[in-house]
Amino acid sequence: MSRKSAADERQASRAIAVSRERLARDIEAIAECSESEPRIGYSRPTFSPAWRRAVDYVAAEAKAAGCEVRTDAAGNLHARPTDLGWAVPAWLCGSHLDSVPTGGRYDGVVGVVVALEALRLRPDAPLELIVFAEEEGTTFGLGMLGSRSWAGTLTAGELAALRNREGESYLAAGAPHGVAPERLASERLRPAAYRGLIEVHVEQGLALWKTGARVAVVTAINGRKQYRCLMSGAANHAGSTKMADRHDALAGAAQAMIALESLARELDGDADHTVMTVGRMAVEPNALNVIPGRVDFSIDFRARTPAVLERGDALLRASLQQAAAARGLDLDLACTEELPPVPLDKALCRLLREAGARLGHALPDAASGALHDAAILAPLLPTAMLFVASEGGISHNPAEASRIEDIELAARIVAEAVRP
Amino acid sequence: MSRKSAADERQASRAIAVSRERLARDIEAIAECSESEPRIGYSRPTFSPAWRRAVDYVAAEAKAAGCEVRTDAAGNLHARPTDLGWAVPAWLCGSHLDSVPTGGRYDGVVGVVVALEALRLRPDAPLELIVFAEEEGTTFGLGMLGSRSWAGTLTAGELAALRNREGESYLAAGAPHGVAPERLASERLRPAAYRGLIEVHVEQGLALWKTGARVAVVTAINGRKQYRCLMSGAANHAGSTKMADRHDALAGAAQAMIALESLARELDGDADHTVMTVGRMAVEPNALNVIPGRVDFSIDFRARTPAVLERGDALLRASLQQAAAARGLDLDLACTEELPPVPLDKALCRLLREAGARLGHALPDAASGALHDAAILAPLLPTAMLFVASEGGISHNPAEASRIEDIELAARIVAEAVRP
Numbered sequence: 046m047s048r049k050s051a052a053d054e055r056q057a058s059r060a061i062a063v064s065r066e067r068l069a070r071d072i073e074a075i076a077e078c079s080e081s082e083p084r085i086g087y088s089r090p091t092f093s094p095a096w097r098r099a100v101d102y103v104a105a106e107a108k109a110a111g112c113e114v115r116t117d118a119a120g121n122l123h124a125r126p127t128d129l130g131w132a133v134p135a136w137l138c139g140s141h142l143d144s145v146p147t148g149g150r151y152d153g154v155v156g157v158v159v160a161l162e163a164l165r166l167r168p169d170a171p172l173e174l175i176v177f178a179e180e181e182g183t184t185f186g187l188g189m190l191g192s193r194s195w196a197g198t199l200t201a202g203e204l205a206a207l208r209n210r211e212g213e214s215y216l217a218a219g220a221p222h223g224v225a226p227e228r229l230a231s232e233r234l235r236p237a238a239y240r241g242l243i244e245v246h247v248e249q250g251l252a253l254w255k256t257g258a259r260v261a262v263v264t265a266i267n268g269r270k271q272y273r274c275l276m277s278g279a280a281n282h283a284g285s286t287k288m289a290d291r292h293d294a295l296a297g298a299a300q301a302m303i304a305l306e307s308l309a310r311e312l313d314g315d316a317d318h319t320v321m322t323v324g325r326m327a328v329e330p331n332a333l334n335v336i337p338g339r340v341d342f343s344i345d346f347r348a349r350t351p352a353v354l355e356r357g358d359a360l361l362r363a364s365l366q367q368a369a370a371a372r373g374l375d376l377d378l379a380c381t382e383e384l385p386p387v388p389l390d391k392a393l394c395r396l397l398r399e400a401g402a403r404l405g406h407a408l409p410d411a412a413s414g415a416l417h418d419a420a421i422l423a424p425l426l427p428t429a430m431l432f433v434a435s436e437g438g439i440s441h442n443p444a445e446a447s448r449i450e451d452i453e454l455a456a457r458i459v460a461e462a463v464r465p
Numbered sequence: 466m467s468r469k470s471a472a473d474e475r476q477a478s479r480a481i482a483v484s485r486e487r488l489a490r491d492i493e494a495i496a497e498c499s500e501s502e503p504r505i506g507y508s509r510p511t512f513s514p515a516w517r518r519a520v521d522y523v524a525a526e527a528k529a530a531g532c533e534v535r536t537d538a539a540g541n542l543h544a545r546p547t548d549l550g551w552a553v554p555a556w557l558c559g560s561h562l563d564s565v566p567t568g569g570r571y572d573g574v575v576g577v578v579v580a581l582e583a584l585r586l587r588p589d590a591p592l593e594l595i596v597f598a599e600e601e602g603t604t605f606g607l608g609m610l611g612s613r614s615w616a617g618t619l620t621a622g623e624l625a626a627l628r629n630r631e632g633e634s635y636l637a638a639g640a641p642h643g644v645a646p647e648r649l650a651s652e653r654l655r656p657a658a659y660r661g662l663i664e665v666h667v668e669q670g671l672a673l674w675k676t677g678a679r680v681a682v683v684t685a686i687n688g689r690k691q692y693r694c695l696m697s698g699a700a701n702h703a704g705s706t707k708m709a710d711r712h713d714a715l716a717g718a719a720q721a722m723i724a725l726e727s728l729a730r731e732l733d734g735d736a737d738h739t740v741m742t743v744g745r746m747a748v749e750p751n752a753l754n755v756i757p758g759r760v761d762f763s764i765d766f767r768a769r770t771p772a773v774l775e776r777g778d779a780l781l782r783a784s785l786q787q788a789a790a791a792r793g794l795d796l797d798l799a800c801t802e803e804l805p806p807v808p809l810d811k812a813l814c815r816l817l818r819e820a821g822a823r824l825g826h827a828l829p830d831a832a833s834g835a836l837h838d839a840a841i842l843a844p845l846l847p848t849a850m851l852f853v854a855s856e857g858g859i860s861h862n863p864a865e866a867s868r869i870e871d872i873e874l875a876a877r878i879v880a881e882a883v884r885p
Contacts, residue, residue: 284738285738285835293726293742322754326715442700
């Protein structure tokens with residue numbers, strides 16, 4: 046080993062130690078910005094004082110790293126090295142700081158602190174940090190509002206209709222934070238200003254954790270179909286109505302749930318994350334001694350390819366019809382949302398794989414079962430994602446965790462990929 | 466045919482026509498006492514103005530038939546022929562006028578109007594009409610309050626704790642209607658004052674209707690076990706958590722529901738009405754895109770014999786444990802109520818069968834899946850019930866119906882059974 050490479054190694058090792066410490070400090074500082082006690086989880090609703098403090102922390106750190114900072118008309122924070130200027134095509138890198146109520150420390154945060162650390166590690170790179178506003182969808186009833194508004198897929202009129210629990214619209218609640226509907230059109234995302242988007246995010250699933258992978262390249266974001274399903278039978282006396290004489294809507298829904306679970310398992314291939322979930326359910330009349338007459342439930346169905354989504358849709362409808370018919374129930378099924386699968390940019394995925402390889406890491410591929418701001422920008426910019434392993438696959442939960450060395454590896458890969 | 470028997474027949478035929486008209490008029494008059502529009506159903510919560518009007522109607526009709534009327538300290542109305550007096554052992558006959566919210570015209574009402582008609586048909590019989598207060602249990606959270614209080618199985622202290630939606634206790638709400646806790650003990654049911662109880666009720670099930678039976682002798686009231694079941698898994702992201710990595714509490718509950726349904730069918734014998742019902746369910750966090758972490762649901766299990774209840778309890782527990790274990794869920798199962806099966810009085814059942822036979826009707830036997838005030842009094846008095854067929858088995862529903870000729874037949878059987 047030459048003297049130079051030994052010195053390089055020592056310097057790299059010091060840099061890594063510094064990166065880990067800075068990343069850990071950033072995550073801790075953002076975790077301290079919460080509306081709820083850490084014991085029950087981390088809560089940063091978009092435009093809340095806690096969210097504001099977290100965004101201000103990142104802006105101050107970006108400035109300290111030599112950046113100029115601005116907020117666009119949709120409420121997203123941007124930071125670029127002052128010397129770079131806003132006109133040069135740059136790599137966009139970031140994620141979100143808003144959280145679900147009583148969520149974890151890593152969801153969204155990891156992608157922001159990794160972008161911050163990449164700016165510190167590579168101050169000469171054409172790199173822009175972004176903090177997307179309102180990704181989760183739990184504050185205004187629709188997710189990815191910052192990216193959708195910036196991308197122009199949501200109009201100011203649609204934004205005006207979205208309200209939080211206090212009845213304030215996104216536009217009104219966001220006004221003190223830079224949201225400016227009159228400038229939405231003029232400040233819309235200009236693809237020419239960007240080379241592409243790299244979003245780093247915790248996986249929120251078990252695929253990496255189970256295989257021991259630390260960081261993976263996301264090659265696709267799964268598509269989603271959501272449904273509202275009403276099954277109606279006959280409410281009747283729970284004591285005097287024999288089993289054979291019932292039209293029990295909840296028993297029908299139970300049979301449908303078991304069938305959908307089997308169907309999702311059948312449709313699922315390796316790492317495809319084909320999933321079906323009944324998450325919401327309301328039973329009527331919901332009384333101990335009355336056979337349920339009506340059940341209203343949601344179905345969330347995600348798959349990697351349009352073909353699986355279409356086939357799954359047909360099989361799901363057949364399963365529900367069969368479950369309803371078996372008990373003489375009426376079925377009313379409506380598809381309430383449809384988002385196609387989003388393949389990510391092949392060239393940019395390769396660039397990330399090559400950066401990983403140069404750092405001595407062979408990055409596996411992954412599919413994202415969850416939606417991300419990257420899915421909104423992918424049709425407009427070359428877009429790719431890195432996943433960082435989630436301990437035990439736990440997310441949207443205070444127990445959410447990722448290893449600091451894996452987060453640091455993601456930061457080094459981004460810094461390597463965007464080097465000029 | 467002799468002149469006398471022809472005259473008898475003509476008189477009987479006139480009496481029947483008169484009975485049907487009076488019974489139909491009574492049912493119509495009571496239906497008009499409702500807090501809700503008939504279109505959505507009949508609502509007579511205990512102690513409501515509508516309930517009061519219905520009880521007052523029955524009291525006035527009983528007086529018109531030559532009765533003296535009184536209300537006991539528990540709020541039950543009693544009427545006896547004035548000439549009979551309150552001391553002579555009499556047959557007790559009646560049911561309830563309170564209803565579930567938006568219920569039907571016949572539940573409870575049939576047993577009251579049949580007793581009224583028997584008093585008219587047989588003014589010389591040792592017969593006492595009773596209107597039990599608060600049978601349904603939907604107003605104060607516990608059923609058969611009038612009969613339980615009169616029988617002494619509920620104390621004034623327990624009664625004081627039961628409150629309606631307005632927060633008023635049974636004692637406070639009942640005070641203007643004669644409820645008097647200080648007299649509960651002294652006015653308690655004296656078995657020596659009664660020969661027995663005959664309660665007529667609509668079946669609220671399909672057994673009679675399906676076999677074409679008009680009226681049946683109830684030989685037993687099924688026992689009941691009720692449970693509260695909590696299944697806990699892990700709330701997680703509906704998009705990124707693969708099917709194999711889930712601990713979906715709602716999927717576990719669905720599997721349990723299907724298992725319980727099969728179990729009830731296996732346990733059920735001919736006319737045994739062994740039933741299991743999941744009527745109430747709450748899902749957490751109950752969000753479209755989150756795998757349910759916790760489900761809280763009720764189980765209502767009824768069977769005819771203690772042996773079936775015990776065997777069913779063990780199999781039900783095993784089914785739930787299996788459903789929970791299959792998905793790595795925690796199970797917390799608590800039995801919240803336990804009422805043993807109530808065999809009805811064999812001699813009194815025979816008396817009713819013989820009365821039916823004298824009128825030319827062979828009455829089949831039936832079991833009651835539903836609970837009734839008769840179950841409360843059965844340990845204290847010889848008790849029997851007649852069921853009147855329910856059209857289509859529908860009950861607790863505005864579509865509830867029974868044929869007026871079947872109700873009239875029940876009235877004639879009661880009048881025949883109690884003749885001096």
